[in-house]
Amino acid sequence: MAGAAAAGGGWSSRTAFILAAVGAAVGLGNIWRFPTLAGENGGGAFVLVYIGFVVLLGAPLVLSEILLGRAGGEDAIGSVRNVARASGRSERWRGLGALQITSGFLILSFYCVVAGWVVNYILASGEDWFGALFAGDPFAMAFDGETQEQITGRMGALFGDPIRMIALHSAFMAITIWIVASGVTDGIEKAATWLMPAFFVLLVMVTIYGAFTGDFGRALSFMFTPDFSKLSPGVLNEALGQALFSLSLAAGGLLTYGAYVSKEVNLAPTAAMIAAADTAVAILAGLMIFPIVFAVGLDPAAGPALIFQTLPVAFSSMPAGALVGFVFFVLIFFAALTSSISLLEGPTAWVIDAFGLKRPSAAILVGLTAWLIGVACALGYSVWSDVRLLGFWDIFANTDILDTIDGFTGKIMLPLAALLVAVFVGWRADRQLVERETGLSGGAFVLWRFLVAWLCPIAVSVVLLFGLFPNLLG
Numbered sequence: 466m467a468g469a470a471a472a473g474g475g476w477s478s479r480t481a482f483i484l485a486a487v488g489a490a491v492g493l494g495n496i497w498r499f500p501t502l503a504g505e506n507g508g509g510a511f512v513l514v515y516i517g518f519v520v521l522l523g524a525p526l527v528l529s530e531i532l533l534g535r536a537g538g539e540d541a542i543g544s545v546r547n548v549a550r551a552s553g554r555s556e557r558w559r560g561l562g563a564l565q566i567t568s569g570f571l572i573l574s575f576y577c578v579v580a581g582w583v584v585n586y587i588l589a590s591g592e593d594w595f596g597a598l599f600a601g602d603p604f605a606m607a608f609d610g611e612t613q614e615q616i617t618g619r620m621g622a623l624f625g626d627p628i629r630m631i632a633l634h635s636a637f638m639a640i641t642i643w644i645v646a647s648g649v650t651d652g653i654e655k656a657a658t659w660l661m662p663a664f665f666v667l668l669v670m671v672t673i674y675g676a677f678t679g680d681f682g683r684a685l686s687f688m689f690t691p692d693f694s695k696l697s698p699g700v701l702n703e704a705l706g707q708a709l710f711s712l713s714l715a716a717g718g719l720l721t722y723g724a725y726v727s728k729e730v731n732l733a734p735t736a737a738m739i740a741a742a743d744t745a746v747a748i749l750a751g752l753m754i755f756p757i758v759f760a761v762g763l764d765p766a767a768g769p770a771l772i773f774q775t776l777p778v779a780f781s782s783m784p785a786g787a788l789v790g791f792v793f794f795v796l797i798f799f800a801a802l803t804s805s806i807s808l809l810e811g812p813t814a815w816v817i818d819a820f821g822l823k824r825p826s827a828a829i830l831v832g833l834t835a836w837l838i839g840v841a842c843a844l845g846y847s848v849w850s851d852v853r854l855l856g857f858w859d860i861f862a863n864t865d866i867l868d869t870i871d872g873f874t875g876k877i878m879l880p881l882a883a884l885l886v887a888v889f890v891g892w893r894a895d896r897q898l899v900e901r902e903t904g905l906s907g908g909a910f911v912l913w914r915f916l917v918a919w920l921c922p923i924a925v926s927v928v929l930l931f932g933l934f935p936n937l938l939g
Contacts, residue, residue, distance in 0.1 A: 475649060475650070475725035475726070475727065476649070476650070476654060476725050476726060476727070477650055477654060479727075479730045479735065481654045481657065481658060482722065482725070482726050482730065482735070483735060483738055483739060483742075484654075484657040484658055484661045484662075485653055485654060485657040485722060485803075485807075486531075486719060486722055486735075486739045487657075487661060487738075487739055487742045487743060488656075488657045488660065488661050488803025488804065488806070488807070489713045489718040489719060489722060489803065489804060489806070489807030490527075490711065490712045490713045490719075490739060490740075490742075490743040490804075491661075491664070491742070491743055491746045491800050491803065491804070492576075492713065492800050492801055492803065492804030492805075493576070493579060493580070493797070493800065493801055493804070494707070494710050494711040494713075494747075494804075495711055495743065495746045495747045495750050495800065496746075496750045496772070496796070496797050496800050497771070497772045497797070498707060498710065498711070499515075499707060499711060499747040499750055499751065500750055500751050500754045500755065500765075500771060500772075501771050501772075502703050502704070502707055503515075503688065503751055503765075504755070504758075504764075504765035504771065506695060506700045506703060506704075507692055507695030507696075507700070508687040508688050508690070508692070508695075508765070509686075509687065509688055509689050509690045509691035509692060510691040510692050510693050510695045510696050510700070511695070511700055511703070511704055512688050512689065512691075512748070512751070513691050514696065514700070514701060514704040514705075515704040515707055515708055515747075516744060518704055518705050518708035518924070519708045519711075519712070519740055519743075519744050520740075521916060521920060522705070522708060522709070522916070522920065522921050522924050522925075523708045523709065523711075523712045523714065523740050524736060524737055524740035524741075525913055525916040525917045525921060526709070526712070526714050526715075526883060526886060526887065526917070526921060527712055527714065527719060527736040527739055527740050528732060528733060528736035528737075528903060528913070529886050529887065529890040529891075529917055530714065530715075530719040530720045530723060530886060531719055531720070531722070531723035531726065531732055531735070531736055532723065532732055532890070532899065532902035532903055533545060533548055533720055533723065533886070533889075533890065533894075534719070534720040534721060534722065534723020534724040534725075534726070535723045535724060535726045535728070535732065535902060536548050536551070536898060536899075536902050537724065538724050539724055539814075539818055540562070540566070540721060540724070540811070540814035540815040540817070540818045540819075541562035541563075541565050541566045541717045541720045541721050541811055541814070541815065542559045542562035542563050542566065542815055542818075542819075543559070543562070543815075543818050544562060544720060544721075544723070544724055545558055545559050545561050545562040545720075545889070546558070546559035546562070548889075548894055548895075548898065549889075549893070549894075551895060551898060552893060552894045552895035552898065553895070554893050554894075558889055558893065561882065561885045561886065561889060562717070562720065562815075564715075564878065564881065564882045564885065565715055565716060565717035565720060565811065565882050566717040566721075566811040566812045566815050567812075567878070568715060568716050568717065568874050568878040568879055568882055569716035569717035569718060569807075569808045569809075569811040569812065570717075570808070570811070570812045570831070570834075570835055571835075571838070571870055571873075571874050571878070572716055572808055572870075572871075572874050573641075573805060573808035573809055573812075573835045573839075574835040574836070574837075574838035574839040574842060574870065575838075575839060575842045575867045575870050575871055576801070576804070576805055576808060577634050577637045577638045577641065577805060577835070577836070577839050578630070578634045578839045578842045578843050578867060579801075579867075580634075580637045580798070580801040580802070580805060581630065581632075581633030581634040581636070581637050581843075582620075582623065582633070582773060583794055583797045583798050583801055584633045584636060584637055584798065585623055585629070585633050586619075586773065586777070586790075586794045587791065587794045587795055587798055589619065590607065590777075590780075590787065590790040590791040590793075590794055591791050593607055593608055593609075593787045593790070593791070594607075594787040594788050594790070594791045597609070597787045603785075603788065604784060604785040604787075604788065605785075605786070605787045606780070606781050606782060606783060606784070606785075606786040606787060607777060607780035607781045607783075607786035607787045607789075607790040608777065608780075608781045608787075609781070609787070611781065613778050613781075616774070616777050616778050616781055617770075617774040617777075617778060619773075619774075619777070620770070620773050620774055624846040624847065625846075625847055626847075627843060627844055627846075627847045627848055630843040630844075630846065630847075631840055631843050631844075634836070634839050634840070634843050635836065637801075637802075637805070638805075638832055638835070638836045638839065639832075640802065641802065641805040641806055641809050641832065642809065642828050642829055642832035642833075644656045644802075644806050645806055645809045645810055645813055645824075645828040645832070646824055646825040646828035646829065648824060649725050653806055653807075653810060656802070656803065656806060657803060657806075660799045660802060660803050661799075661803065663799060664796060664799040664800055664803075667792055667793075667795065667796040667799070668746065668749055668750070668753065668796055669749070670792065671753050671789060671792060671793055671796065672749055672752050672753040674785075674789055675752070675753050675754070675755075675756035675757045675760075676752075676756060678756075678757075678760065678783055678784060679755075679756025679757045679758075679759060679760035679783075680756050680759035680760045681752075681756045683755075683756070683759045684751070684752060684755035684756040684759055685752075687755055687759070687765065688748070688751050688752065688755065698931075699931075702927065702928060702931045705924055705927065705928050706875070706880075706928050706932075709879065709880070709883055709925070709928065710875060710879065711743060711744075711747060712739075712740060712743055713804065713807060714879070714883050714886075715878075715879045715880075715881075715882035715883040715886065716807075716808060716811065716879065716882075717808075717811025717812070718804075718807030718808060718810060718811050719807070720811070721807075721810055721811045721814050722807065722810070724814070731904040732902060732903055732904055733903050733904045733905050733909075733913075734904075746800075754771070754772075754776065757776065757779045757780075757783065758771070758775060758776070758779060760779070760783065761778070761779045761782050761783065763775050763778065763779060772797070776790075776793070777790060780793075809828065809831060809832055809835070812831045813827045813828045813831050813832075816830060816831055838870070841866050842866050842867035842870065843867075844866070845865040845866030845867050846865065846867070849865075849866060850865060852865070852866055853865075853869070854866055854869045854870070855869055855873065860872065860876070860933070860935060861873070875932075876929075876932030876933065877929070877932060877933065880925050880926075880928045880929035880932060881929060883921075883925045884921075884922055884925045884926060884929060887917050887918070887921035887922045887925060888922055890917055890918075891914060891917040891918025891919070891921070891922070892918055899914075
C-alpha cells in the first residue's frame with residue numbers, strides 16, 4: 466500500500482471493509498434525517514423516489530469513490546492526484562480530494578456537537594430507566610411524572626447550557642480521536658466490527674417493539690403507499706440530496722477507505738452491498754420510528770424535533786418506554802460514532818501523508834482543530850446566538866453557526882465534490898484503469914459508466930443549483 470496513510474494496516478478482509486464502509490454511510494442521516502424528510506414530504510412517494518436515486522446515482526458514485534481510493538493508494542488528495550497522473554491528466558484534479566476532506570472536516574466539527582445531544586439523551590434516558598429498574602419497575606414508561614412540555618423542554622434546556630453542550634461535544638470527539646489514532650486495523654476496523662453488528666441488533670429490536678406496540682399498519686401505509694400528488698420539484702430535490710448525503714458521498718471517508726482495500730476484492734458487488742445496507746437501514750429507521758409516532762397520535766412531519774422531542778414524548782406513554790428510549794439513543798450513538806470515525810480518517814490520512822506525522826499525532830491535531838470549530842457551533846445556540854457567519858448571503862442570513870456550516874457543506878461543498886467525482890471518473894480518468902478497478906465488463910460496465918458520466922452530473926448539478934438558488938423551486 467502506497468503512502469503513509471496506510472500506517473496501522475489495511476482492512477483484514479472484505480467483510481471488515483464492508484462493515485467499516487457501511488458504518489461510514491450509516492449515521493444520523495439515516496436515523497434522523499431520512500424519517501424527518503419522509504415525514505415532511507408525504508411518506509411513500511418520497512421513499513420510492515429516494516430508493517430510485519440510490520440505485521441510479523448513489524451506488525454508482527459509491528463505486529466511483531472506492532475505486533479512486535484503491536487505484537490511488539493514498540489519502541484522498543494523493544489518490545486523485547495519482548489517478549490523474551496515471552491517466553495523463555492535470556494533477557490539479559487533486560483539488561477534488563482536497564474539497565472532499567475539507568467537507569468531511571467541517572461536517573465532523575458540527576456532527577460531534579449533534580452527537581453530543583445524543584449522548585445527553587443517553588444519559589437522561591439511562592438515568593430514567595435505571596431509576597425505574599432499581600425501583601422494581603424495569604418496564605416503566607419513560608420520564609414518568611413529567612409533562613409533555615417538560616419532556617420537550619429538555620432540548621431547550623440543553624441548548625441554554627453552553628458548558629454542558631461543550632462537554633458532551635468534547636466527550637464524543639475524544640472517543641472518535643481515540644479510535645482513529647489506534648489505526649486502521651486496530652482502531653477503525655475493530656470499532657466497525659463491534660459497533661455495526663450491535664447497531665443492527667438494536668435497530669431490529671426497536672423495530673420489532675414498534676411493530677407490536679405501535680401502529681405498524683399505518684406506518685407501512687404511510688411509507689409504501691405513494692401519493693404522487695405530493696411530488697414536487699422541492700421533494701425530488703430533497704430525495705436526491707438525501708440519497709447523496711445518506712451514503713456519506715463526497716466527504717472523503719469512502720475515498721480514503723478505498724485506499725485500504727486489497728486488490729483481490731471485487732469492488733462492484735461490494736459497493737452495491739454498501740448502498741443496499743445503507744438504504745435498508747434508512748427504511749428500517751422509518752419502520753422503527755413511525756409506528757411509535759402514529760400510536761400516540763403525534764405528527765410524523767415534526768421535522769428535526771422528531772428524534773429529540775417527539776419520540777421521547779412517545780416513549781413516555783408506551784409500555785417499557787424507559788428501556789426502549791435508552792436502547793434507541795444508544796443505537797443512534799453507534800451510528801453517529803461510525804460516521805464520525807470516517808469523517809476524521811479522511812483529513813487524518815492526508816496529514817500523515819503530507820507531513821509525515823505519526824497517526825496518533827495526526828488524529829489529535831485534526832480532531833482538536835475540528836473540536837474548536839465545534840465549540841463555536843455549540844456556543845451558537847446560546848452566547849453566540851446572534852452570530853451569522855454568512856449573513857450577507859440570503860440563504861444563510863438567518864442561520865446560526867452550526868446550521869450555516871451544515872448548510873454550506875450540504876448544499877454546496879458535497880454536491881460540488883460529487884459532481885467533480887462523476888466528471889473525473891466518467892470523463893477524465895483512464896478508461897482501462899477504471900474498468901479494471903470496478904471489476905465490471907461488457908454491458909454492465911457500459912451501463913455503470915453511462916450513469917456516472919451522464920446521469921450523475923446532470924442530477925447532482927440540479928441539487929447544487931437548487932441549493933444555491935432555492936427560490937427556483939417556487
